[in-house]
Amino acid sequence: MADLATKGRWRDVDKLLSRPGNIISSGFEPSSTLREEIGEYVRVLVVGAGGLGCELLKDLALSGFKNIDVIDMDTIEVSNLNRQFLFRLQDVGKSKAEVAAKRVMERVSGVNIVPHFCRIEEKDIEFYNDFNIIVLGLDSIEARSYINSVACSFLEYDRDDNPLAETVKPMVDGGTEGFKGHARVILPGTTPCFECNIWLFPPQVKFPLCTLAETPRTAAHCIEYAHLIKWDEVHSGKPFDADDPEHMQWVYSEALKRAELFGITGVTYSLTQGVVKNIIPAIASTNAIVSAACALEALKIVSGCSKTLSNYLTYNGVEGTHIKVTDFVKDNDCLVCGPGTLIELDTSVTLSQFIELLGKHPGLQLSKPSVTHRGNNLYMQSPPILEEMTRPNLALRMFDLLGEVPKDTVHVSGASEKNGKKTSCSRKLRIVFKGVADMTVGMDTTGN
């Protein structure tokens, strides 16, 4: 019986992977062993083990992926159980990543899922480089932006500004909000990265503080009053932690008092959590649909069995079902994924000579540039206090300031001149030092 189920389990995936087709990626080699090869060699990271993450782990495991890692810092709450179907009542309080990994491994034999019960920022960057593909099931812009910048930091370009294939870290990003969701494919250097069109995510609506303080009209106003104003008044200096249930309980009870005072109804504990953490009620079916789209894209990216989504799918189930795919364009000047401008320097060039050079560079014509390198501000034109602190660097060699590496990326902000018009801008620069041998992996550009 179990044997039969296992046999049937792979029938459809194998059809996809073993037959030729017309809308395949170039280089697709259909084979009856392709699924097993993917299982053996591909390492996939799932970021998030919540509503979307549970679905993703199940879907990926059932699509032939066998080496999966999952990272999530959250623990299971009772309110998760309606949709985060890998969790049971007795799991409440345990790590989502750990329980999810265990449950999927119990059900899908041959799959190895390694859980990481921690924040995404706690892992060093090389951790992320070990994966061939990263699948995101997150609910925050900040976390997406972080993973995006990590994945794009591996990206390198050749002399003609073409991305080097072996440095591309593909991402598949899913997201859901109530009955709406999206799935997108990010191939850094080819399709837009998360920052290229961050405007897709409108800033979250924030109530004016004075409304909260003076004229609350809704339950959400009362909750934000307790969260943003009352908390500080009572807990002088102690930061509010949205992940601490005691803090949340305190905000809830204060919001309730405030609502009573103004005759407002509707303050509940779960609404309090929703408002404070900006959560929109999750719908299980939206997660399932978006996850299925993401898992399929992941399979397409690693196998080439079909062209990938280009590049942004939106799903709307509010009224009937509406699915649309939009081909967004990448921002060539994107500071995160763009190629930037290649600049070759002699090791003897000082920072001040470098700054002068930026003004003359035909593609840049950057006047008054400030220069930053991996979080170190090498030179700031303004304000005077920073100018003074960074001025000693001007006489130093760029080669030394960048830590004597053969090449690295720096960012500059300044005014650029185009058609006689000055506009302020930020630019990414790829610095390569002439005559310095490169021993790192990335420069493997000999064409093999």
Next chain:
Amino acid sequence: MINLFKIKGQKREDAANAAGRAPIKKQSAGELRLHKDISELNLPKTTTISFPNGKDDLMNFEISIRPDEGYYLGGTFIFTFQVSPSYPHEPPKVKCKTKVYHPNIDLEGNVCLNILREDWKPVLNINTIIYGLNLLFSQPNDEDPLNHDAAAVLRDNPRMFEANVRRAMAGGYVGQIYFPRCI
């Protein structure tokens, strides 16, 4: 698509190479945008800026405003800025460190300035906020009160408001509340 054959061969090699690489520190998109904002700062003559954590932490800084006109002439008011990696998607968190008798700033330092919350747009920048804060001192506004009492006095009795502001800035009580000297 990913080249499976390459992956097979690369697996070991990668691990060996990664070991020799220095840990990479990276800047968030928010930090880069902030770098641009700060490098282009054009501070009004009332305002100075400082970076308590040194030149490499732009995400946390303080500004000090010394209004050169209006009720608050002569006072010095310190604001802390906390900028998140999601800047400019998210506005900076701004608090007034100086206890001030002001209709739009409460005693915990919360500031009611529209562009810090409901009207924030990613095209705005640090300069815009600094101008907005300066405006709060030249034109305190009784319509968006955070300090209800101060707003009522400003509306009903501007001369008494002026006297209260003076007393608070010199270090003293307004009603039950003590304000440390900030002149």
